[in-house]
Amino acid sequence: MKIAANAATLLLAMAFLVQPAVAEGDAEAGEKLGYTCLGCHGIEGYRNAYPSYRVPKLGGQKAGYLVIALKGYRSGERSHPTMQAQATSMSDQEIEDVAAYLASLGGDTVASGGSEAPPLEAAAACAACHGQNGISMNAAWPTLAGQYESYLKHALDQYRSGARKNAIMAAQAAIIAEEDVALLARYYANLNGLETTKVD
Ligand code: HEC
Ligand code: HEC
Numbered sequence: 001m002k003i004a005a006n007a008a009t010l011l012l013a014m015a016f017l018v019q020p021a022v023a024e025g026d027a028e029a030g031e032k033l034g035y036t037c038l039g040c041h042g043i044e045g046y047r048n049a050y051p052s053y054r055v056p057k058l059g060g061q062k063a064g065y066l067v068i069a070l071k072g073y074r075s076g077e078r079s080h081p082t083m084q085a086q087a088t089s090m091s092d093q094e095i096e097d098v099a100a101y102l103a104s105l106g107g108d109t110v111a112s113g114g115s116e117a118p119p120l121e122a123a124a125a126c127a128a129c130h131g132q133n134g135i136s137m138n139a140a141w142p143t144l145a146g147q148y149e150s151y152l153k154h155a156l157d158q159y160r161s162g163a164r165k166n167a168i169m170a171a172q173a174a175i176i177a178e179e180d181v182a183l184l185a186r187y188y189a190n191l192n193g194l195e196t197t198k199v200d
Contacts, residue, residue: 023093025063025100033098034197037086041197045148054148059195060106064139066099078164106195120187122180125172134191145193152185 037058040046046055058066072078074087074095090098126144130136134145144152158164159173160181176184 023096025067025093025096025098027097027100027104030094030097030099030101033090033094034101037098037102038197040082044196051154053150053154056151057147057194057196058102058105059197060143060146061102061194062136062139062141062143063096063099063103065136065142066102067095068140069142070095070099102197105197106193117187117190120183122176122184123187125175126184129168130188134188134193143193144188145191147189147194149185149189152188153182156181156185 040055041058043055047053048055069078070087070090071092073080073083074090076084087095129138129141130144134143136143155164156173156176159166159169160176162170
């Protein structure tokens with residue numbers, strides 16, 4: 001009994017830690033909003049034109065991170081013309097809803113992660129936040145497992161150049177050896193995890 005009670009307290013504490021700032025997202029409402037996203041995020045291997053990299057997978061991504069990313073585009077803190085245009089008209093509640101919907105996709109692979117990929121030494125430093133299997137440890141941090149290799153490489157390059165600003169990742173990216181950037185992108189892309197957002 002005592003163990004169960006402690007576990008419940010711990011779960012409750014964890015729930016508070018990851019609690020979003022506004023009302024919890026409604027995945028059902030988010031599904032309708034998510035329709036407009038499919039034109040790019042719902043097509044396997046769809047590319048951003050300049051520079052050329054694949055439009056990131058969102059299916060099974062952490063809800064808290066999706067909210068942060070969308071608000072970043074909306075405020076202009078994170079720059080990308082198309083995504084800024086997508087996010088400007090979204091309310092806080094719509095962002096929460098679409099994030100809840102996207103996070104609910106992906107199912108089992110995202111929960112379990114893992115793969116047959118041999119461990120990569122350079123990834124040891126990332127595991128504390130992004131997880132041993134590339135499934136992140138906190139709703140506010142992105143899952144990397146299964147994301148497109150070209151997008152992961154693009155994101156790391158952006159943190160390294162300062163084009164994408166985030167204090168935590170700027171520090172992390174700065175200490176990655178040049179030759180490890182491509183290896184890390186390939187490593188995480190090959191783990192089981194994120195999925196392309198698809199229409200049922
Ligand atoms: C016209 C194509 C297009 C449409 C439509 C679109 N996106 Fe995007 N989205 C992109 C591209 C390209 C990127 C990568 C931008 C970058 O490099 O920052 C992106 C990035 C994102 C990211 C950041 C992912 C990450 O891992 O950091 C989120 C979240 C996102 N989009 C959500 C949405 C949502 C929600 C919608 C629908 C309301 C949507 N997008 C519609 C092209 C699109
Ligand atoms: C202390 C925690 C922490 C560590 C350690 C860490 N990261 Fe991150 N990472 C984050 C956070 C937080 C973000 C989201 C930042 C943002 O909003 O731009 C992120 C974002 C990323 C992204 C962008 C994902 C996306 O969908 O756009 C990549 C790629 C990434 N990290 C790779 C790595 C790699 C590779 C390492 C190890 C060398 C690493 N990270 C170590 C916390 C961490």
